[in-house]
Amino acid sequence: MNDTFETLNLQAPLLNALKDMGFTHPTPIQKKAFSVVLSGRDVIGIAQTGTGKTFAYLLPILRQLKFSKEKDPRVLIIVPTRELVVQLVSEIGKLSAYMDLRVAGVYGGTNINTQAKMVAQGLDVLVATPGRLLDLVFIRALLLKSVRQLVIDEVDEILNLGFRAQLNSLLDLLPRKRQNLLFSATMTEEVDELIHVFFNGPQLIEVTRAGTPLEKIRQSAYRVPNFNTKLNLLEHLLAHDESMEKVLIFGATKRMADRIHAFLETKFPDQFSATHSNKSQNFRIQAVEKFQDGTLRGLVATDLLARGLDVTDVTHVINVDTPDTPENYIHRIGRTGRADTEGAAITFIAESELEYLSHIETLMEKTIPLLPLPDDSVISTVLTEEEREALYSGKNYMKAPTLLHSSGAFHEKKDKNKKVNLGNATKYRREMKYKKPIKRKPKKKG
Numbered sequence: 198m199n200d201t202f203e204t205l206n207l208q209a210p211l212l213n214a215l216k217d218m219g220f221t222h223p224t225p226i227q228k229k230a231f232s233v234v235l236s237g238r239d240v241i242g243i244a245q246t247g248t249g250k251t252f253a254y255l256l257p258i259l260r261q262l263k264f265s266k267e268k269d270p271r272v273l274i275i276v277p278t279r280e281l282v283v284q285l286v287s288e289i290g291k292l293s294a295y296m297d298l299r300v301a302g303v304y305g306g307t308n309i310n311t312q313a314k315m316v317a318q319g320l321d322v323l324v325a326t327p328g329r330l331l332d333l334v335f336i337r338a339l340l341l342k343s344v345r346q347l348v349i350d351e352v353d354e355i356l357n358l359g360f361r362a363q364l365n366s367l368l369d370l371l372p373r374k375r376q377n378l379l380f381s382a383t384m385t386e387e388v389d390e391l392i393h394v395f396f397n398g399p400q401l402i403e404v405t406r407a408g409t410p411l412e413k414i415r416q417s418a419y420r421v422p423n424f425n426t427k428l429n430l431l432e433h434l435l436a437h438d439e440s441m442e443k444v445l446i447f448g449a450t451k452r453m454a455d456r457i458h459a460f461l462e463t464k465f466p467d468q469f470s471a472t473h474s475n476k477s478q479n480f481r482i483q484a485v486e487k488f489q490d491g492t493l494r495g496l497v498a499t500d501l502l503a504r505g506l507d508v509t510d511v512t513h514v515i516n517v518d519t520p521d522t523p524e525n526y527i528h529r530i531g532r533t534g535r536a537d538t539e540g541a542a543i544t545f546i547a548e549s550e551l552e553y554l555s556h557i558e559t560l561m562e563k564t565i566p567l568l569p570l571p572d573d574s575v576i577s578t579v580l581t582e583e584e585r586e587a588l589y590s591g592k593n594y595m596k597a598p599t600l601l602h603s604s605g606a607f608h609e610k611k612d613k614n615k616k617v618n619l620g621n622a623t624k625y626r627r628e629m630k631y632k633k634p635i636k637r638k639p640k641k642k643g
């Protein structure tokens with residue numbers, strides 16, 4: 198249990214680098230994976246979010262990588278997003294501080310010629326997103342013939358993003374004789390298939406069952422009738438809970454992320470930013486940096502940031518939408534409670550999202566405690582365009598609370614209630630408390 202990194206048979210440069218970073222003990226996945234990766238076998242490593250999967254593959258890879266003047270990369274690491282390329286290159290830089298190692302990262306959205314020149318200088322380890330990697334190969338700026346070790350990190354997300362064809366082409370281009378390494382907190386059928394086709398008798402190293410959330414992430418949820426009420430609740434939580442110091446806020450779409458941010462800007466000017474795939478490359482990298490270094494109190498993002506991102510001490514993850522796949526939920530909440538820290542994850546659930554909740558709870562084998570809406574949070578009856586459309590088309594029905602009788606409106610409203618129509622707030626809260634409608638809707642007939 199108390200094994201230190203010294204027992205892993207690492208050479209001095211790696212041990213010194215780990216010491217500089219303040220790490221003394223390997224995590225369970227790092228301990229378990231080390232010798233198996235060294236043995237040269239293909240490996241599938243499954244462990245929870247934030248438990249050190251990155252070093253679980255980097256340590257044995259760097260342990261056995263010999264100094265070489267060879268121009269073409271011998272280690273290739275494929276990740277889904279540019280943010281992860283940047284993060285990984287930086288981690289490898291720290292870990293190889295006392296080694297003579299050439300590492301580079303390539304990703305789309307930047308000048309390909311600059312990157313072609315960079316890789317032409319020769320490198321040992323290449324970190325890449327699939328699309329740009331293929332482009333570099335196609336323009337013959339990069340040869341993959343020397344790759345002996347391939348790591349695919351967050352593979353299910355690579356597939357989710359529609360990179361399947363690219364990944365297949367890449368795997369076909371790589372030398373047959375190579376070691377394949379795959380690390381994840383979740384598994385999907387698609388990933389299983391890919392492993393079946395491209396991996397060679399892989400050894401499964403499972404610290405916890407795929408899809409297990411971290412116990413130290415305090416999970417909770419609110420049932421909220423509509424998007425505008427979600428915004429009000431978000432404001433309420435941020436205004437009342439001082440422990441919300443470093444908050445990662447997720448929205449389902451770029452548009453939703455922008456709207457959440459626009460709203461927060463009016464309530465908490467300059468404390469939040471929003472990032473997603475429509476933002477410029479520089480903006481994206483800087484947004485994460487400003488969130489990391491505490492310049493920002495919070496960052497609003499799409500699922501772009503749900504994967505792999507290792508920002509220190511995120512206190513809260515807030516899901517304004519309920520993720521439509523349980524894997525995304527696990528990864529989103531996994532941005533908090535990393536390494537030795539604790540964290541909280543709060544999810545806002547509209548009626549139409551209840552089915553997602555049940556998928557999430559099934560995967561986790563755990564229920565998320567529902568909290569009653571705070572007494573003084575403001576319930577809005579104003580629906581967004583999307584919610585109105587859904588309402589009229591009958592699909593993805595998002596329930597709006599029925600309006601109060603006008604008889605109660607003669608006396609002066611309290612200040613905080615003036616701006617918004619409260620709707621049937623009391624009834625709604627009572628329903629939420631008992632987790633079911635007071636008056637049942639008739640069941641839909643087939």
Ligand code: CDP
Nearest residue numbers: 220222223224246247248249250251507536
């Ligand atoms: O990939 P995964 O979600 O499992 O986690 P990660 O991105 O590798 O992040 C693990 C965090 O724990 C990073 O902040 C590491 O610096 C830190 N850490 C570690 O990886 N290994 C240790 N032995 C101690 C800390």
Ligand code: MG
Nearest residue numbers: 250251350505
């Ligand atoms: Mg990771």
